[in-house]
Amino acid sequence: MARVTRGFKARRRRNKVLKLAKGFRGGRSRLYKTATEAVDRALSYAYRDRRNKKRDFRRLWITRISAAAKQNGTSYSQLMGGLKKSGVELDRKVLSNMAILDPNSFSQVVKLAVQ
Numbered sequence: 001m002a003r004v005t006r007g008f009k010a011r012r013r014r015n016k017v018l019k020l021a022k023g024f025r026g027g028r029s030r031l032y033k034t035a036t037e038a039v040d041r042a043l044s045y046a047y048r049d050r051r052n053k054k055r056d057f058r059r060l061w062i063t064r065i066s067a068a069a070k071q072n073g074t075s076y077s078q079l080m081g082g083l084k085k086s087g088v089e090l091d092r093k094v095l096s097n098m099a100i101l102d103p104n105s106f107s108q109v110v111k112l113a114v115q
Contacts, residue, residue: 061096068099072110082113 014032020042021028021035028038066076074082083090088109090098098106 058092061092064096064099065092068103068106069110071103072107074110074114079110079113082115083109086113086115088112 017032017036017039018029020039023029024035024038027034029035062076065079069076069079090109095106095109098109
């Protein structure tokens with residue numbers, strides 16, 4: 001019997017994997033079997049880290065707000081509780097940027113929250 005090479009569909013499937021492996025080093029970008037393993041792992045990490053990114057940024061914003069709040073003589077928890085009571089609806093991302101880029105307005109927000 002003649003050997004079957006599977007033709008167009010299989011080549012298209014393999015090329016799709018190799019295209020995703022572009023930029024990988026060595027055989028991981030050229031050999032189908034190792035490229036498949038590398039691409040599967042990379043895609044699972046990408047899926048996981050899209051969720052972890054949200055956690056990491058929130059943690060960064062909280063750290064920045066906490067440091068700026070301590071410079072203004074209050075704690076992070078007191079600041080956030082005071083903002084909620086006073087009805088200020090600024091999220092952590094905005095507060096973090098404000099603490100870095102415009103410390104004067106951040107200190108005014110702190111005064112408003114601590115009253």
